[in-house]
Amino acid sequence: MRVPEAALEAALDARRVVVVTGAGMSAESGVPTFRDAQTGLWERYAAEDLATPEAWDRDPAFVWAWYLSRFGAVAHVEPNAGHRAVARWAALADVRVVTQNVDDLHERAGSRDVVHLHGSLASFRCARCETAYAGTVDVPDTEVDRVDPPTCPRCGGRVRPGVVWFGELLPLDAWEQAVALVEAADLVLVVGTSGIVHPAAGLPAVARRAGAAVVEVNPLETDVSDVAHVVWRESAAMALPALVDSLAPALERRRGQA
Template identity: 55%
Template sequence: MDVFPQAFDLARAARRIEVFTGAGMSAESGLHTFRDAQTGLWSKVDPIAMASIDSWERDPEPMWAWYLWRAQRCRAVEPNAGHRAIAEWADVAEVSVTTQNIDDLHERGGSADVTHLHGSLFDFRCSHCSRPFNGEVGYPAEPIVRLTPPNCEFCGGLIRPGVVWFGEMLPQRAWRDAEGRMQSADLVVIVGTSGVVQPAASLPLIAREMGTPVLEISPQETELTRYADVSWRTTAAFGLPELVTGLQLDRG
């Protein structure tokens, strides 16, 4: 069944759009998702060893090396047509993005209003005093086993990746911003997320409970499909450009 007309009607009627994205959004740029059985990032490493504060305090050098390599891999790929379409959508409506992704593809794709629920690979901070770190870091071209993190110029603590690890709280400002957007949106668009990572996956339910229409764009059924008014079986890089081009033509 072709659901594009239904998706288009929802988008055409909305003026404030909140786009909620996950790993599938970046996968079309060539970045592996975390949960794919063959290519997922956690299929190659122990997630606890590379994403917990206990592991960092015990031995930070392998983690620092791994995250810098991941950052380099992110910088080596380009935003896809879906990222660019979201940015273009902002030319005809008020569009904000809340993402679970820690890359910068939305920003490089042209989106100006992006909230990172799980932090960013490029927002380094001190692991002791939490001050931001704006110094230079070297991104390895190939995976290496160990790298020594730099020290904070204020307290001497080790600089860590600005991402949320297992057992850590989500950034409270980012969470509040995301909640507010879900409450004020005319339409929530879910793109490329499995809907299994909590508490992030609960955010679209805020909109649902308020009666706000929810559009899901995903090639497969997800845990959030049952909450969507329209679930469109397509990918971000194909569906979003089609949708936004239609809106641009419709609004002249």
């Protein structure tokens, strides 16, 4: 596959790279996008109706069962070639990952210190005292519409999914870290994101104002396209391995000379 020359040059010149990923990245692994996750028992409900503090307060067992179904679905898919390419790139250069996705596919592919802007399905915390929950979370063998959440061993409150719901603020530490990373980057690669979910959608513009080259990888035109210096109309699983394959010889020589 031919890598756009401008994208390749920007990647070769960059000393600090940030890869910002969205739902399209994980969709290639078979993870349904948030609004496509409604199947089976959940098809009568809008995802937005289940991902709010109000829904949790109204019926925590119902919301918990839905999140267990999502958690179980992610556990049965694998990182794709795009996830693995990013991890390989990070082994050769200073590459960090900021993701809007709540799955752990970047980590399972080998990326470290991934910044999760919207939280993670693989983390849980107490809804009352915010303490992280390290206990076992059992996913039912069959689809059910109600499961009582575990209780917090510290305060007895209900354990909730460690994700950001509609109406909630992003985790401040994750947001500040993401902004600091893109402001310090030479290259920000925006992969598989629509650019419509704020404030995360503003990161490419933050990067551009700070002087970074912005490259979009997406088969479709998005709200990021006008911000990007380079637009690459390709999927993550195709584009990222091609880019890293092209970069690898030069990066390996650079590392050997360091």
